[in-house]
Amino acid sequence: MDEVRQWAIRAAQAAADKKADDVVIIDVAELLVVTDYFVICTGNTAIQVRAISDEIEDRLREEAGLKPIGREGSDEGRWVLLDYGDFVVHVFQPEEREFYRLEKLWGDAPRVPFSADA
Numbered sequence: 001m002d003e004v005r006q007w008a009i010r011a012a013q014a015a016a017d018k019k020a021d022d023v024v025i026i027d028v029a030e031l032l033v034v035t036d037y038f039v040i041c042t043g044n045t046a047i048q049v050r051a052i053s054d055e056i057e058d059r060l061r062e063e064a065g066l067k068p069i070g071r072e073g074s075d076e077g078r079w080v081l082l083d084y085g086d087f088v089v090h091v092f093q094p095e096e097r098e099f100y101r102l103e104k105l106w107g108d109a110p111r112v113p114f115s116a117d118a
Helices: 003-017 046-064 094-100
Strands: 021-027 037-042 070-072 079-083 087-092
Touching: 003 021, 003 037, 003 046, 003 087, 037 094, 046 079, 046 087, 079 094, 087 094
Parallel strands: 037 087
Antiparallel strands: 021 037, 070 079, 079 087
């Protein structure tokens, strides 16, 4: 398994550990040139969205030495985007996730198997 895929799985696990809902990993490498994976999850409040994104950022920094090249949306806490270049993490509140529907938009892309209990 490639290193970037492992990082995406670590991000997903960190989200699950912070009680994120509906955590998915989508392999968009064949469809996009800018990134290989999307990690998508939901937090139910602005506080939880920020806590999930902070946990992902902290865990990847500690375990893999990774820092995002961009972080957007932390102030509002409705949709936080962490851009790691080779993969991008989207932490949504439910309304934003339903509105943007990234899973449907990228419905042709394969899902990466992930278990929140791993």
